[in-house]
Amino acid sequence: MGVFRQVLLIGLVALTLGAPSKVSAEWQLSDVCPAGFRPDQGRCYLQxxxxxYASLQNSGVGGLKTGLPPLREGFTPQQIDLGRLMFFDPLLSGDGTLACSSCHQPSKGFADGRGVSVGINGQLAHRxxxxxWNVxxxxxxxxxxxASSLEEQMEGPLYSPIEMGNTRAQLLTSLQQNDNYPSLFKQAYGDPNIGLDRIYTAITAFEASLVSLNSRYDLYANGVHEVLNQDEIEGMNVFRSFVARCAECHTPPAFTNQQIAVIGAPEPEGRPLDSGVQGVSxxxxxxxxxxxxxxxxxxxxxxxxxxxRFATLREAVAFYTGGRGHAVPAGEKLSLHWHIWEPNLTDRELDLLVAFMKTLTDESFxxxxxxxxxxxxxxxGVTASTTNNPDAEH
Structure with missing residues (x-):
């Protein structure tokens, strides 16, 4: 079992706030690719x-041995490590209290455990x-x-007045005037110049390294069948069936087809319908x-x-068997996705689905x-109980 698992490894704050305190230790970025990545001419590529596998993810509902979509890769170890440090650094927010990791906490699956996120000055985000993981x-x-790229995406929360509340000018100033960041940018890019494109590239490099492909499901899919119990295997069969149809949208191995779906999920009590993609398109x-x-x-x-809207996985999967459009507000006529119908799953089948989805848990990297x-x-977003190597950042 250990051999199989080894083989499968996939591998400033505004000036008015005062200057940040100095860090006396010399900071050195890692020159080693993250776990699951192999070095090739100084850059890191996923293993x-x-x-x-030759078959592509979009060639069906996702067989057990289906290829992945392309990954953003080819960053240097130093760029990835610089992005890691900035991801957790509240210097990137407008008042020095928030970081990317405020809403994407490692201990909560790189989400934040909230129905809507909390931004600067306690303001609530919209979703x-x-x-x-696997972004x-x-x-x-x-x-x-x-947004069509991670670089484009990160500009949203960084500069939103209700999220991180920063500005482009302040972000540059706070990093440029810091005692450590110019040296770190030199290590990552060859010179100490700090520009927005370099900031975005480094954070993108780190986020793209957050790969989770070594779950018990992945072991099963690649031939180690004893890792799943009978309930989990039955749950996988329900998941991939043409009755439940889960895999038609949550297509393995990425477990998303990356498409848009109108499913008619209810909003929390008292909140109007979120127009979703219509608000953009x-x-x-x-x-x-x-x-x-x-x-x-x-x-x-x-x-x-x-x-x-749903506190548990069991509640979320039960929504899909409640009847087509059962939660659509009165007066709304949504163009519901054709996969949304009335599968009439039993309580037993719903429990099996939950059991299977839990086999997708993997934080090995x-x-x-x-x-x-x-x-x-x-x-x-880092506590003493979650810090896995307290000396590795220097």
Whole structure:
């Protein structure tokens, strides 16, 4: 079993706030690729058995040995490590209290455990924070799919007045005037110049390294069948059946087809219907439509749906057997996805689905969580119990 598992490894704050405290230790970026990545001429590329499979993910509902979508890769170890430090550094927010990791916490599946995220000055965002596991495989970002790259996506929360509340000018100034970041940018890029494109590239490099492809499901899919029990195998069969139809949208191995789906999920009590993709495209047929999320590490990222409407996986899967359009508000006529129908799943089948989805949990390539960041501020989303290598950041 150990051999099989080894083979499968996939591998400033504004000036008015005062200067950040100095960090006396010399910071040195890692020159080693993250776990699951192989070095090639100084850059890091994913190692995965899925890369050996000729069939593509969009060739059906996802066989057990189906290839993955392309991954954003080819970054240097230093770029990835620089992005890791910035990801947890509250210097990137407008008031020095928030970081990317505020809404994407490692201990919560790189989500935040909230129905809607909390931004600067306690303001509420409009939707829940999605998990970042395997985000480097995605072609569209945000629930409403309005961004087509990680670089484009990160500009949203960085500069939103209700999220991180920063500005481009302040972000550059705070990093440029920090005692440590110019040296770190020199290590990552060859010179100490700090520009927005370099900031975005480094954070993209780190986020794209958050790969989760070594779950018990993956072991099963690649021939280690004893890792799943009978209930989990039956749950997988329900998941892939033409009755439940889960795999037609949550297509293995990425467990998303990256398309838009109008499913008619209810909003929390008292909240009006979220127009979803229609708010971006203006297309009435996409009203209430959202990007199909991955189910990777879904066990860790409750609550569920774009608004956090369902507190548990059991509640979320039960929604799909409640009847086509049963939760659509009166007066709304949504163009529901044709996969949404009335499968009439039993309680037993719903429980089996939940059991199967929990086999998708895998944090074996959790990155090193820093106990300190270059700004000298306290890292966000990292506690003593979650720091897996407190000395690795220097």
């Amino acid at each position: 995965s058995l899925y890369g050996d 829940s924070a999605p998990s970042l 480097g495989f995605l072609k569209r970002l945000f629930w409403d799919a309005r 203006g297309d009435a047929s996409q009203r209430g439509g959202f990007k199909v999320p991955t189910l990777r590490n879904i066990e860790l990222s409750a609550p569920y749906m774009h608004s956090g 959790m990155p090193v969580l820093p106990s300190a960041v270059p700004s000298g501020l306290k890292p966000v």
